[in-house]
């Protein structure tokens with residue numbers, strides 16, 4: 001990103017506190033009030049000195065549902081900080097957002113499901129792997145809202161009824177299996193289903209993979225407002241924030257929120273599939289769609305999307321001994337439960353980056369725990385006894 005980006009509400013906050021956004025606590029309370037203040041400021045001061053015209057932003061978030069338990073807490077990981085010798089490690093517990101333990105997905109779905117209700121939809125359709133956390137979270141949200149849910153999942157219909165797949169069924173979702181599905185196959189199958197529902201007089205909202213579209217991304221843009229408030233109360237802002245990247249919407253949302261709410265931390269994604277270029281292109285595509293759908297042109301560019309590549313390992317959702325050892329370490333040192341597909345891999349990546357000296361010892365790093373626990377149970381037997389018993 002070039003230069004500082006200041007939104008109308010940050011300006012209001014600054015005028016109240018005489019400090020800039022990392023100290024703001026009351027951003028976006030009253031847009032009207034904001035506009036009046038800005039009008040006065042622009043009258044008396046030279047605007048480019050304040051913020052530059054092109055950085056002025058007055059984005060009004062669309063309505064969202066309140067499904068998550070927010071704010072999620074920020075905790076210091078004292079024991080791992082000491083064990084790894086710094087930087088200071090913190091964790092934001094988005095694994096505890098609630099809604100049937102739905103992790104990061106519930107923040108996205110608060111916006112996606114609100115859109116479904118605004119558009120009088122009766123069915124939520126989405127897709128993913130057999131152990132998709134997002135699919136299961138969508139099933140939970142649909143159940144809570146009294147909507148139907150239809151999932152298009154990859155894999156064998158006869159696969160073991162475990163983890164998320166078991167919960168999908170428990171939550172009442174209908175499931176269509178595609179033996180081997182590309183992104184296109186998923187999209188085609190979901191579009192066909194939506195037509196089928198329409199022919200039965202129902203209206204479906206198709207939510208793409210991971211809810212990583214213009215609407216779902218709003219969930220993580222909005223989470224930055226929460227974080228900025230928490231950091232202000234703690235009188236501390238982490239130097240770095242690290243998050244797992246699967247379909248890219250969480251990271252894209254965080255970067256959008258950083259621009260909107262003026263967060264100073266450096267945000268890093270650790271990809272658990274695909275590569276850095278994929279996530280840069282995905283973010284840019286989401287922002288283009290976002291500009292079309294919500295009329296806000298983000299300043300974030302592909303080069304602002306920082307990915308710590310190199311931790312996909314043996315492949316998506318496959319964890320090897322090294323990742324499993326770090327998952328055990330987090331459990332035994334901090335009682336933090338990571339999963340084998342997303343958070344365990346990202347946390348392993350974080351540990352490696354620390355050992356390589358990516359972060360200064362006197363800096364602080366906040367790991368955003370995005371949930372995913374249920375997806376780990378089908379892999380319990382692959383935890384190598386050597387690691388499991390090592391302690």
Ligand SMILES: Cc1ncc(COP(=O)(O)O)c(C=O)c1O
Pocket residue numbers: 103104133134210212244245246247248249250251339342343370371372373
């Ligand atoms: C537990 C968990 N963490 C992280 C992610 C990555 O989020 P995103 O798909 O928004 O990149 C996902 C989903 O893909 C997930 O299920």
